[in-house]
Amino acid sequence: MTRQQATQATQQTQEIQETPTTGGSSSPPRPAPTPASRRPRGAQSAAWRAFLRRTSTRVFLPLLIMFVLVAVIGPFFVGDPVATAHPKLLPPSAEHPFGTDMLGRDYLARVVYGGQISLLVGFSVAVLCMTFGLIVGGLAGYHGGWIDTVMVKIAEFFQVLPGLVLALVAAALLGSNVLIITAILAITMWPGVGRIVRAEAMRISKLGYVESQKAAGFHGIRILVSDVIPNAMPPVLVATTMTVGRAILIESGLAYIGVGDPGNPSWGSLLNDAQSYMRDSWWLAFLPGACIFLVVLAVNMLGDALNDAFNPTIGRVK
Structure with a gap:
């Protein structure tokens, strides 16, 4: 074989090796992972550690957990809340703390038992707001275009609804039910969370690791669920935490003016019952009022701690 023939054979072999196999439709090659396409998991882990190290977290997180545990397991250790076998208006004592x-x-x-209703309403409203906000805000921020326009108009419609007035009208027409009040509060409060999710989804969808997955042909729903929403959760959790306190305050205010379920009294309805006895029996108003104050303070302080830990413009605690 001459030198020219050997050179031609080598070129043909290289062309055969470089030619892609076609056994049908060929899919585009997926990009190799680059530093820009990696998810920022390390930064989130550092932020969570900073959150747990904060003084406000160490004080108010155990306080909130204590209230939740008392509401969940407390009924197994206390007496009947409707039994009237005791003397009336007894002050706090060893027998009746x-x-x-x-x-x-x-x-x-x-x-x-009143704490069960107040905390149930607060956390249920927060979960519903976060769920609606993630769905609507995530789709609007990721896809943009006409989907974004429609979703924003839907959020604006629910945002202008007056929650207190709607709750009063619903109570007059449908009765004072905990489920109805929870649904109304969730319907009128979720747009705030949705706007935050939308802004985060718009920002994250333009990052390198999301763009690389779009170029690789991954489905939009998969990218939204596996990458966009998880990385948008820190500010969403901050807004959701604040929603717990707002929902408890609104429900307590409604119960205080008589818009509540008489069969399931909450802290607000206990305040309503105690307003005629505040001069001589101070504990009737002080104790449920203190519970409302401490729980709302705890969730708001935890929300501030989350914001400080995850906000890159604020120095983190060492």
Whole structure:
């Protein structure tokens, strides 16, 4: 074989090796992972550690957990909240740590059971707001275009609804039910979370690791669920945490003016019952009011701690 023939054979072999195999439709090659296409998991882990190291977290997270545990397991250790076998308006004592109310009911049991309703409404509204916000805001921010326009108009419609007025009208027409109040509060409060999700989805969808997955042909829903939403969660959690406190305050305010489920009293309805006895029986108003104050303070302080830990413009605690 001459030198020219050997050179031609080598070129043909290289062309055969470089030619892609075609056994049907060929898919585009997926880009190799680059530093710009990696998910920022390390930064989020450092932010969570900074959150747990904050003084406000160490103080108020155990406080909030304590209230939740008391509301969940407390009914197994307290008496009947509707039993009237005790003397009326007894002050706090060893036998009745929270005293008794105007009908002779053990007030500790009343406060514990009332905490179930208040906390259930607060956390249920927060979960519903986060769910609606992630769906609507995520789709709007990721896809843009007409989807974004429609989703924004839907959020604006629900945002202008007056929650308190709507709750009063619903209570007059449908009755004072915990489920109805929870649904109304969630319907009128979720657009705030949705706007935050939309802004984060618009920002994250333009990052390198998302663009690389779009170029690789991954489905938009998969990218949204696996990458966009998880990396948008820190500011969403901050907004959701604030929603818990707002929902508890609104529900307590509604219950205080009589818009509540009489069969399931909350801290707000206990305040309503106590307003005629505040001069002589101070504990009837002080104890549920203190519970509302401490829980709302705890969730707001935890929300501030989350914001400080995940906000890159604020120095993190060492």
